[in-house]
Amino acid sequence: MQEPKWNYHLKRVIKFLNxxxxxxxxxxxxxxxxxxxxxxxxxxxxxxxTENSLYILLHETGHxxxxxxxxxxxxxxxxxxxxxGSQAYKVxxxxxxxxxxxxxxxxxxxxxxxxxxxxxxxxxARYLATYMMSAMERKVKNEILNGIKKDRVSRxxxxxxxxxxxxxxxxxxxxxxxxxxxxxxxxx
Numbered sequence: 117m118q119e120p121k122w123n124y125h126l127k128r129v130i131k132f133l134n135x136x137x138x139x140x141x142x143x144x145x146x147x148x149x150x151x152x153x154x155x156x157x158x159x160x161x162x163x164x165x166t167e168n169s170l171y172i173l174l175h176e177t178g179h180x181x182x183x184x185x186x187x188x189x190x191x192x193x194x195x196x197x198x199x200x201g202s203q204a205y206k207v208x209x210x211x212x213x214x215x216x217x218x219x220x221x222x223x224x225x226x227x228x229x230x231x232x233x234x235x236x237x238x239x240x241a242r243y244l245a246t247y248m249m250s251a252m253e254r255k256v257k258n259e260i261l262n263g264i265k266k267d268r269v270s271r272x273x274x275x276x277x278x279x280x281x282x283x284x285x286x287x288x289x290x291x292x293x294x295x296x297x298x299x300x301x302x303x304x
Contacts, residue, residue: 138180
């Protein structure tokens with residue numbers, strides 16, 4: 117099977133965005149982002165495979181396709197009077213990121229852009245993990261990590277108890293077998 121022409125598909129997505137009056141900047145940029153103030157999408161391509169740059173561009177296109185923002189403030193959060201720094205706002209941002217990945221994928225399919233599903237999902241997972249971690253406050257992160265550690269310790273303790281119980285049962289059975297065997301010898 118022939119390798120997809122990633123540059124060709126990258127240019128198709130750029131044309132789509134340009135037709136919607138969005139600028140696209142590719143190259144050595146600080147962050148991959150979709151800026152609603154300037155209607156500019158920036159994607160770092162330096163040191164990144166073209167296929168991966170395409171997937172990032174599709175994600176940023178996902179934001180364009182469904183987001184209704186007032187600058188950098190989620191319109192939905194604004195309607196609900198949710199403060200920008202609140203945990204609720206951060207969760208809404210993470211939800212938006214999930215949706216942008218989905219919209220980007222659906223857009224690619226609608227445009228007959230080939231997607232290596234495993235690569236796309238790997239990149240998506242890496243980015244979503246960072247969004248989720250950055251959305252959590254340090255205190256919350258520590259509580260979650262401590263909870264995971266406690267769960268692990270509790271699970272290991274339970275497993276150890278079960279193993280010890282099994283060992284004890286085996287000893288009891290072995291002792292009973294030895295008594296039976298010894299008893300059988302003395303009768304003969």
